[in-house]
Amino acid sequence: MQLKVPEHQVAGHIAKDGKPGPLVDDKGRFFKPLQGDSRGENEVKFYESFSTNTEVPDHIRRFFPVYHGTQAVEGSDGATMIVLENLLADYSKPSVMDVKMGSRTWYPEASEEYVQKCLKKDTGTTTVSAGFRISGFEVYDHKESSFWKPERKLLRGLKVDGARLTLRKFVSSNSLSDMGSKPDSAFVSSVYGGSNGVLTQLLELKTWFENQTLYHFNSCSILMVYENESILKGNDGDARPQVKLVDFAHVMDGNGVIDHNFLGGLCSFINFIRDILQSPDESAES
Ligand SMILES: O=P(O)(O)O[C@@H]1[C@@H](OP(=O)(O)O)[C@H](OP(=O)(O)O)[C@H](O)[C@H](OP(=O)(O)O)[C@H]1OP(=O)(O)O
Numbered sequence: 001m002q003l004k005v006p007e008h009q010v011a012g013h014i015a016k017d018g019k020p021g022p023l024v025d026d027k028g029r030f031f032k033p034l035q036g037d038s039r040g041e042n043e044v045k046f047y048e049s050f051s052t053n054t055e056v057p058d059h060i061r062r063f064f065p066v067y068h069g070t071q072a073v074e075g076s077d078g079a080t081m082i083v084l085e086n087l088l089a090d091y092s093k094p095s096v097m098d099v100k101m102g103s104r105t106w107y108p109e110a111s112e113e114y115v116q117k118c119l120k121k122d123t124g125t126t127t128v129s130a131g132f133r134i135s136g137f138e139v140y141d142h143k144e145s146s147f148w149k150p151e152r153k154l155l156r157g158l159k160v161d162g163a164r165l166t167l168r169k170f171v172s173s174n175s176l177s178d179m180g181s182k183p184d185s186a187f188v189s190s191v192y193g194g195s196n197g198v199l200t201q202l203l204e205l206k207t208w209f210e211n212q213t214l215y216h217f218n219s220c221s222i223l224m225v226y227e228n229e230s231i232l233k234g235n236d237g238d239a240r241p242q243v244k245l246v247d248f249a250h251v252m253d254g255n256g257v258i259d260h261n262f263l264g265g266l267c268s269f270i271n272f273i274r275d276i277l278q279s280p281d282e283s284a285e286s
Pocket residue numbers: 011012013035039098100121135136152219221247249250
């Protein structure tokens with residue numbers, strides 16, 4: 001089995017200090033190392049539960065990566081990895097964004113130290129003010145014919161207007177390294193709009209979250225992706241926008257209670273996307 005480092009990972013842990021990072025194979029699978037303390041186990045517990053839970057409607061399953069169990073991976077010191085569907089396997093020039101949902105990323109059972117660490121990040125980013133934060137993104141820059149990924153530090157400093165501007169840039173054809181340029185929102189209707197677009201998918205997810213009390217998706221992300229190859233070939237209609245959920249290391253049982261934290265963040269995110277769709281030509285906010 002030939003494994004390699006994923007080309008388009010936009011957030012989360014990478015191989016560092018002797019610890020393995022995610023890997024992908026050529027058969028459409030994504031290998032995520034089990035994280036230390038209870039996180040890895042908790043994520044496995046979630047996937048095992050979710051993949052067999054008959055209360056989850058079929059049309060909702062498509063928002064989650066398919067789970068293929070766990071596996072000890074040779075070449076990574078035999079590290080145990082969660083084997084998932086590689087969500088980017090069918091994309092050749094993907095633009096990808098990871099949006100961490102909720103107005104808090106901590107949860108009641110966490111240690112005081114962990115809560116404080118999360119609170120610091122939550123108040124310093126748009127998590128508290130907007131109900132989500134952009135954890136990472138990579139866009140295919142049509143002017144430069146290459147991928148562009150901002151530094152983490154730059155994203156951590158984004159305020160609400162900056163997040164709005166970034167969501168516009170994500171669907172623009174301008175050169176993105178030029179921070180001063182006004183995004184043209186060229187792909188807004190083919191990515192955010194339409195019957196298969198991001199907004200429609202988010203609304204479908206919201207309908208489920210308005211009722212589901214099975215799980216609380218603490219610190220979970222929405223991964224948005226679309227294909228630029230089709231746009232380069234002049235077929236914007238084939239951008240194949242997808243909304244997926246990733247990172248279930250902190251998912252808890254819902255115990256019959258609505259996940260207000262995720263739902264609130266999702267409603268806010270939907271409003272941002274809807275505003276951009278309704279006024280794609282609005283002047284760039286700073
Ligand atoms: O270590 P940090 O400060 O980079 O924080 C990680 C987060 O990075 P961020 O600061 O939000 O860009 C990181 O966020 P992303 O996945 O990058 O959005 C995770 O929240 C990670 O925790 P876990 O894998 O969910 O258990 C976080 O790891 P822990 O701090 O919980 O170990």
